[in-house]
């Protein structure tokens with residue numbers, strides 16, 4: 001559905017839930033709500049169904065106990081953990097063990113008292129009454145907003161308590177931790193059983209996902225949507241108060257414990273407390289926003305939410321503070337700056353994206369949101385397609401997750417256990433994204449598909465592993481100037497293609513790729529030629545990614561590079577052959593995350609292990625000096641040009657441009673800068689081409705100095721990242737071969753075999769550990785010669801150029817590189833070699849620059865010469881035959897295809913966009929059918 005003109009009406013509440021709908025209920029002739037009809041049986045399972053539910057109910061409480069027992073003053077984990085035997089396990093599950101370690105009535109009373117006290121505050125404190133979302137029974141429930149006031153009161157009481165009786169109650173929390181955890185676990189079960197049992201009373205509105213009839217599953221996922229005792233809403237109360245307020249209370253207790261034992265509070269403990277309290281205050285301050293979360297609007301209230309909020313949240317989320325209470329440490333200045341910057345960045349993304357959506361939903365004409373683009377949906381609500389929600393479908397999760405990293409980092413790197421939170425949270429968010437996607441697909445149907453076409457990324461926009469090699473390598477060759485220029489070279493093409501892409505689209509609105517444009521503007525021959533060039537280009541990328549993987553694993557683990565190259569090639573060929581595009585799309589979800597993890601780990605390595613003084617900086621003056629080579633980085637336009645043709649809508653392209661300019665630059669610059677840091681710190685030995693550590697590995701040389709477990713994490717992430725890039729390339733390669741090179745004339749399985757065969761030379765090249773830049777440069781040179789004549793065809797004034805001119809232009813483009821090289825070196829063999837750019841970026845002379853100038857100019861000149869020779873022949877032919885020569889006439893212009901800038905009305909523009917979308921949908925359906933056939 002095309003974007004519509006903004007309407008002035010506001011939409012203060014989300015639309016009704018999907019079928020069975022409220023209209024049905026209100027239409028009931030007797031006026032009595034038919035709950036049987038309203039509560040259909042749930043047909044699908046989440047969390048791996050009943051076995052998954054049973055596992056969660058059993059193991060999650062055990063995990064909370066495990067963390068309480070095995071992360072304490074004896075160690076985290078204590079050394080004794082390595083000598084645990086079978087007899088210990090049986091002892092732990094005995095009554096004697098329970099009575100000795102977990103039976104703590106005072107702790108139980110304290111925990112229960114705390115929760116009941118909060119419940120009392122919820123009831124007695126005043127607060128604005130607001131309405132929740134419209135329910136399936138046609139009703140809206142009322143909720144009292146007073147969680148923030150409860151927090152205030154509790155803080156005041158905490159201070160009064162400290163004044164009157166010292167730190168006693170707080171130290172009690174630390175000393176009775178296992179008892180409190182036990183109380184929380186037991187209480188979670190009691191509440192879960194209560195809400196499960198009461199959900200069978202008549203007149204209850206059940207969650208659409210919690211009524212399977214299989215008790216263990218319904219008990220876990222939650223049967224009733226909004227269990228209440230009178231006006232007391234159990235889910236709403238538990239979702240915000242005991243969990244979040246319990247969390248800050250536990251954190252404060254840990255800080256006080258540290259103060260009492262150490263005589264001061266370390267800066268790491270302060271940061272953890274401030275960051276997490278800030279998060280909780282923010283959530284409680286925005287209490288009303290919780291009413292639109294999936295937990296309240298969609299999920300039933302069962303064990304998952306009861307346990308999650310009563311036990312998991314206050315006990316697991318406070319792990320970092322508890323660790324620091326037992327193992328205090330201070331952060332150095334670099335760590336402080338890094339951690340605070342990460343928290344601020346994460347919070348900014350989290351708050352402004354959540355705020356933007358809330359504002360848009362409640363006051364769409366508000367100043368800060370009225371400029372935003374959106375699509376109107378048949379469900380009645382609008383989906384934002386620009387601003388934060390145009391970058392990715394859950395950019396708010398990214399912000400939240402960045403904060404979770406900032407909360408773990410202060411714990412240092414002695415043990416991975418305090419990092420449990422950020423790993424669990426990544427899994428929770430990835431899974432939540434999938435669940436939300438399912439929910440939205442059901443609610444919005446085709447509108448959601450349209451939205452996903454426009455906003456492609458789920459959480460994080462992705463990139464390949466190559467940037468971890470190329471940018472630091474640039475730094476080691478050309479210093480700071482090269483890094484800046486290259487980063488610009490990465491970013492600048494994006495807005496350029498955001499402008500060029502729509503131009504191509506206007507010429508070929510029903511074509512979606514560069515090759516489709518070729519087919520329309522020229523003919524099948526050029527189409528096939530450009531398609532083959534695209535295949536070669538993709539193969540170059542595969543070579544560089546695989547080669548990068550081999551080199552990295554070799555550096556970090558000593559493994560023979562060939563082994564991972566073969567394994568990844570085969571593995572990705574097999575699963576993309578089996579799962580097609582869908583398999584590749586699935587792995588794309590993790591790509592951005594892997595890259596982010598690796599970059600963050602490198603930042604940790606830098607702030608913790610590397611110190612650079614003025615002497616080291618002045619010892620290598622070339623790094624800060626400008627050079628001709630630094631400027632030359634401009635002509636390595638890294639792969640982004642392809643995006644212009646891969647993008648599906650103009651808006652899509654503009655979004656790429658936004659992402660490119662705002663998010664990419666600092667990230668790319670940082671990655672490039674790691675090369676400089678490695679050089680200054682002496683980790684990378686110096687600008688000697690024969691150095692034992694190639695510049696392209698300088699980023700990973702920094703990683704190599706980390707503890708083994710972190711190196712292991714990076715190895716896994718790098719392999720996952722490469723798999724994800726390679727499978728995308730494998731799928732794209734098969735699709736280009738099938739659709740473009742062979743014009744859908746060959747059966748798909750045959751094409752797949754060709755795809756697998758192509759892997760052999762790719763593996764061979766990758767195993768030779770070619771310099772990544774050499775491979776990139778070859779790809780770019782080929783792209784340059786192939787694309788130049790095609791670009792000339794974009795200009796209407798050159799309507800007379802045909803496919804053969806463009807083909808000859810492209811071939812002679814390469815010839816001109818040879819001609820230039822032969823002339824430059826006065827040696828024909830060297831001229832031929834120059835086409836393969838053997839020295840990559842390391843050549844000292846002007847040959848590479850010359851090749852990149854000769855290629856497009858040669859191609860353009862040859863294109864026109866070809867046209868000229870054609871016309872000369874026709875002219876002579878006419879002369880001989882005594883006919884009149886006529887310059888090729890300009891063809892009739894099909895206005896619908898050449899609308900573009902010449903749109904006269906908004907309707908015309910929308911109509912053309914609608915045509916594009918329709919054609920796109922058809923193409924997608926065709927692709928899906930092909931995949932199903934497969």
Ligand SMILES: NC(=O)C1=CN([C@@H]2O[C@H](COP(=O)(O)OP(=O)(O)OC[C@H]3O[C@@H](n4cnc5c(N)ncnc54)[C@H](OP(=O)(O)O)[C@@H]3O)[C@@H](O)[C@H]2O)C=CC1
Pocket residue numbers: 014015292293294295350354357381382383384385389393394396397400432436439440443
């Ligand atoms: N600390 C923790 O443990 C946890 C924190 N969180 C945080 O809570 C916050 C809320 O998360 P959550 O409720 O999962 O999800 P979101 O806030 O991301 O909301 C998702 C909903 O927003 C609506 N929506 C989706 N896309 C758009 C769009 N483009 N324009 C307008 N509306 C859109 C849809 O609802 P609709 O039907 O209204 O269209 C969708 O179901 C997040 O910041 C998350 O990080 C979440 C879980 C745990």
Ligand SMILES: CC(C)=CCC[C@@H](C)[C@H]1CC=C2C3=C(CC[C@@]21C)[C@@]1(C)CC[C@H](O)C(C)(C)[C@@H]1CC3
Pocket residue numbers: 060239240243244282283290293295304305307308309312313
């Ligand atoms: C498997 C397992 C242990 C599940 C439990 C998950 C729960 C801990 C989380 C599910 C959704 C949550 C939300 C918040 C806290 C964690 C749980 C309960 C939340 C209250 C945190 C603060 C945010 O601002 C929020 C209010 C949006 C959020 C709502 C979801």
